[in-house]
Amino acid sequence: MIRPSQPTAVSRPIIEAEHLSKTYTLHKKTGRLKRERTTVEAVRDLNLAVAEGELLGYIGPNGAGKSTSIKMFTGILSPSAGRLRVAGLEPIRDRKQLARRIGVVFGQRTTLWWDLPLRDSFALLHRMYAVPDARFAANLKRLVALLELEPLLDTPVRQLSLGQRMRGDLAAALLHDPAVLYLDEPTIGLDVTSKAVVREFLAELNREQGTTIVLTTHDLDDIERLCRRVVVVDHGTVAYDGELNALRARVAADRTLVVDLAEPVPAIAVPGAAVTRIDGPRQWLAFPAEANAAALVADIAERYELLDVSIRDADIEEVIRNLYTG
Amino acid sequence: MVVYALISRQAFRRYLTYRGAMVGGVLANTVFGIIKAFIMMAVWRQRPSIGGYDVADAVTYVFLAQAMIGPMSTLNNGLDIPARIRSGDIGTDLFRPCDFQAYWLANDLGRAAFSVLGRSVVPFVIGALLFHLHLPTDPRVWAAFVVALFLGTVVSFALRYLAAMSTFWLLDEKGVVGMATVVTSFFSGMIVPLVLFPGWLGQLARLLPFAALVQLPADVFLGKRSGGAVGTGYLFEIGWAVALLLAGRLVTRRARHRVVVQGG
Numbered sequence: 001m002i003r004p005s006q007p008t009a010v011s012r013p014i015i016e017a018e019h020l021s022k023t024y025t026l027h028k029k030t031g032r033l034k035r036e037r038t039t040v041e042a043v044r045d046l047n048l049a050v051a052e053g054e055l056l057g058y059i060g061p062n063g064a065g066k067s068t069s070i071k072m073f074t075g076i077l078s079p080s081a082g083r084l085r086v087a088g089l090e091p092i093r094d095r096k097q098l099a100r101r102i103g104v105v106f107g108q109r110t111t112l113w114w115d116l117p118l119r120d121s122f123a124l125l126h127r128m129y130a131v132p133d134a135r136f137a138a139n140l141k142r143l144v145a146l147l148e149l150e151p152l153l154d155t156p157v158r159q160l161s162l163g164q165r166m167r168g169d170l171a172a173a174l175l176h177d178p179a180v181l182y183l184d185e186p187t188i189g190l191d192v193t194s195k196a197v198v199r200e201f202l203a204e205l206n207r208e209q210g211t212t213i214v215l216t217t218h219d220l221d222d223i224e225r226l227c228r229r230v231v232v233v234d235h236g237t238v239a240y241d242g243e244l245n246a247l248r249a250r251v252a253a254d255r256t257l258v259v260d261l262a263e264p265v266p267a268i269a270v271p272g273a274a275v276t277r278i279d280g281p282r283q284w285l286a287f288p289a290e291a292n293a294a295a296l297v298a299d300i301a302e303r304y305e306l307l308d309v310s311i312r313d314a315d316i317e318e319v320i321r322n323l324y325t326g
Numbered sequence: 327m328v329v330y331a332l333i334s335r336q337a338f339r340r341y342l343t344y345r346g347a348m349v350g351g352v353l354a355n356t357v358f359g360i361i362k363a364f365i366m367m368a369v370w371r372q373r374p375s376i377g378g379y380d381v382a383d384a385v386t387y388v389f390l391a392q393a394m395i396g397p398m399s400t401l402n403n404g405l406d407i408p409a410r411i412r413s414g415d416i417g418t419d420l421f422r423p424c425d426f427q428a429y430w431l432a433n434d435l436g437r438a439a440f441s442v443l444g445r446s447v448v449p450f451v452i453g454a455l456l457f458h459l460h461l462p463t464d465p466r467v468w469a470a471f472v473v474a475l476f477l478g479t480v481v482s483f484a485l486r487y488l489a490a491m492s493t494f495w496l497l498d499e500k501g502v503v504g505m506a507t508v509v510t511s512f513f514s515g516m517i518v519p520l521v522l523f524p525g526w527l528g529q530l531a532r533l534l535p536f537a538a539l540v541q542l543p544a545d546v547f548l549g550k551r552s553g554g555a556v557g558t559g560y561l562f563e564i565g566w567a568v569a570l571l572l573a574g575r576l577v578t579r580r581a582r583h584r585v586v587v588q589g590g
Contacts, residue, residue, distance in 0.1 A: 075421070076417055106417075109417070110418075
């Protein structure tokens with residue numbers, strides 16, 4: 001790969017978003033003829049700086065604004081406000097130029113042509129991205145070897161399995177040596193082996209080629225295995241930005257104890273746990289992960305008539321929400 | 327340019343994989359052609375030489391119109407844009423480093439080229455075997471017809487592109503596309519030749535862009551347009567193509583700026 005080697009420490013961030021916002025106007029039908037205009041702030045005041053060569057986990061609950069912000073980073077959507085630069089370019093204004101510098105892989109969609117053999121899709125991308133012939137040949141050879149695509153090259157994309165298609169999509173996104181690779185749920189629906197292949201490939205790509213990777217996923221394993229830095233987006237803005245270890249400490253902070261009591265009572269008061277929700281005779285209590293759950297249950301059983309209990313590990317989306325509100 | 331030629335070629339190959347649809351299309355176009363031919367013959371027996379056509383012209387027109395259903399895509403939108411907007415896949419198309427409208431035009435020309443070979447030739451040849459058709463003897467007329475057909479395809483694309491792009495705002499294209507299809511098949515001369523339209527309706531129909539799809543290429547084929555009139559016909563097609571493609575560009579720009587890409 002030919003790219004000027006710049007020391008990451010002094011170079012400007014490859015992705016720079018300052019006070020980035022995106023507001024949608026929705027028209028909702030409220031009557032036979034009446035329509036109501038509502039505005040939705042999908043992204044608001046988002047700040048992010050990603051250095052060249054980083055492998056960033058970009059996570060958050062559904063509808064948090066991840067996809068919308070990535071669509072802005074790639075030049076598909078125009079920001080409503082704020083400043084945005086990617087690879088030194090302004091995404092909407094320099095869209096075509098930017099498209100040649102970045103790669104995108106959507107786990108749930110394909111950039112390949114459904115009815116064409118993989119080889120023909122690659123040939124189209126070769127011309128579309130105007131990749132010099134020698135470079136294309138070298139990249140194709142390397143990617144085909146790494147992703148074990150040789151036996152699949154003549155198969156139409158619609159006949160590929162999900163795992164095979166994902167490998168094809170990864171190759172397709174990298175044929176033009178992008179400086180930044182955006183991945184949206186690249187392991188969704190894949191079996192354990194395919195997941196491992198994809199992760200190993202991404203780690204190597206980042207290490208060997210220095211490609212900046214922005215990884216969006218709901219699979220925390222992806223993040224744990226690949227990313228040092230994690231950005232959590234919630235309600236359209238950055239709720240957490242830092243080391244994965246620090247986040248994990250917070251993620252592990254709370255578990256939930258669900259108790260079913262014989263009859264509805266006011267919030268249970270026990271040391272070491274706090275009621276987060278009450279629904280009739282059922283109550284939810286948050287308690288630290290390292291605390292003794294058995295002791296807590298015993299404590300409650302002593303004072304109330306318990307019918308049933310269950311313990312849930314912190315679900316990432318919940319924790320992310322807590323991060324934001326708490 | 328190379329990339330667009332390649333896109334056309336790949337679209338051509340892609341349609342080649344749908345052989346079942348091709349056979350079905352050929353069969354339907356041929357059968358309806360034969361039925362329409364008998365209707366026209368009955369009409370012309372009652373009123374010989376209406377609109378300056380004799381009965382051979384009218385039957386030839388029928389099979390020309392049937393042959394153009396495929397390439398001009400008069401009975402359906404023929405573009406994948408609405409489905410891709412609804413599924414959100416359009417995001418990957420918007421992202422590519424090439425011109426969005428040109429990408430779809432290249433795709434559609436590949437589809438149309440396939441359609442000529444796969445869906446037009448057979449019904450026309452069968453028509454020529456079963457009926458007495460008025461076939462040009464001068465190869466220059468054939469050549470002029472091919473040019474008119476090509477320009478008509480571009481006008482057809484430009485019209486269908488506008489209808490398809492409405493999905494960005496309406497999220498469901500069925501109404502607009504359905505309406506566009508009805509208007510197109512009527513005003514293109516697909517159903518009956520525009521020469522049968524009386525008075526002002528006929529004059530209006532010949533000024534609208536739809537005339538470029540069927541009536542105008544058919545007139546060139548039948549020799550109703552020759553010499554300088556062929557040139558004016560081309561200018562008519564080019565004029566509408568440019569105007570409608572520019573309208574499409576405007577719509578594309580607006581779609582890019584204000585529309586939510588579904589899903590994700």
